Amino acid sequence: MTHTSLILERFVRKMESRCSLSPNDREAVLALPVMQRTYQPNTYIIREGELLQRHCAFIISGFAIRQKLTNVGARQIVSMHLPGDLLDLQHLYLNYADHNVQALTLMEAAEIGRPALRRLVLRNPRVATAMWIDALVDSSISREWLLNVGQRDARGRIAHLLCEFAARMTAAGMASDSGYELPMTQEQIGDAVGLTAVHVNRTIKALKAENLITRDKRHLHFHDIEGIRAIAGFSSLYLHLDQITTDPEDRPGDERGA
Amino acid sequence: MTHTSLILERFVRKMESRCSLSPNDREAVLALPVMQRTYQPNTYIIREGELLQRHCAFIISGFAIRQKLTNVGARQIVSMHLPGDLLDLQHLYLNYADHNVQALTLMEAAEIGRPALRRLVLRNPRVATAMWIDALVDSSISREWLLNVGQRDARGRIAHLLCEFAARMTAAGMASDSGYELPMTQEQIGDAVGLTAVHVNRTIKALKAENLITRDKRHLHFHDIEGIRAIAGFSSLYLHLDQITTDPEDRPGDERGA
DNA sequence: TAGCGATCGTGACATTTGTTGTGACCGGCG
């Protein structure tokens, strides 16, 4: 049906933002069997420890998070995903899930069976490259989060989260120039940056008091984005937003390793 | 020369611990052009921001770390690598390095040119799968570190680091049953778990006082590994040590996505 | 052999962050 093909068009666009595809590749992607599915807020999509013979989900609308729990139940959100993100490449080749994946808001996803996806990767090198890059960017973000939580103080951490989200929402065409809808509660922000909800509250209050941001319900408005960036020490390089690969073989002549 | 082939044998073994290879695959890996190289302690192997048209390194002996710096110079170690680890898959398909890679000790590495490695991946699906898995395990470790730094207290963080290292060193055949050589200073431990060197010192002192560990120069000895595991809340599942894939196509019949 | 830099050890004190508890607000639902 045409609805399915709209979704796959979007998936193609996502892949092409990572690696340019041939007409063949495009066709193969468009032929993928997908199943659309809706998740209520807070529903688990994958549970840690679960045996994986599932599918990978592509987010159509809404937001998802990935998180882990310590033995004593403390929760760390390890990543956030927005519409257009591929939801778990991270588990494509593993037997057991090592973390939980959860819908943050009401969420619609297109699910692609693992076997179909693996076959696509086998037969279409440029698609494979696009998926590699997607997974690598994911890892890069994860490293930046580790730096954030490990080395910045509360202000810096929160400011950094807001900046990253701004950059990603903008890239997804979901932000106005001065703000966006932030779909997280203060408690969730705390779980993402390793702080308690109370301290998140204090810190955001301070940011508001300095006229850097305002928050109205879920809408976040930047009054001084440069100020926030400075506090965060934010640079978007780690998002690899401009990463485009044209040749999976990497033929540019300089074969130093040879 | 025979020395080179010894190194590649080891590389093959690494790949085979991730995905079983065909004789063809093995041959292709063994035919890779490698260049051996020695790095002095603290030498940079890759620098953040650098344009990547380099090689990937396979560690023969010694240790390496990957790290990032904040704008104010605070350092977060985001991962550690030991002999037998593939040192930067993380950058295989990216244009710019998003973090630094540094030798921790005197280190010998075998360097494989990026083009050669990419070609190998294109032509040998099982090798590609092995490398996917390697990269995914890397990400999984990164997530666990994030959980560690974000949610555990100082004792838990350090205990967890020690447990992880024990598990990995054991898997690499480099640990005795009661301990191993830990190649990090207290300051480096601090940079890995998001604490100051002073506090690392305090915490380790407490662990010693409770007769859980002793440290003699660089040698770490566990007196009560179960005690340490309990403090860390350690479970080795996230290391995916038993992960072996046999079929890149994932054909087991259940094509739910279809 | 003496000196030097890196690492470890430790104490006193400062600061950040967590904990507990309580109330206001708001939106959904009986």
Place this chain on the structure above:
DNA sequence: CGCCGGTCACAACAAATGTCACGATCGCTA
């Protein structure tokens, strides 16, 4: 309409962690 759960706000106090300062040790090299 009124209740109720979730979220936000905020205050007082407790605990964890950072900062600064200094000395001890040890291996290396001039």
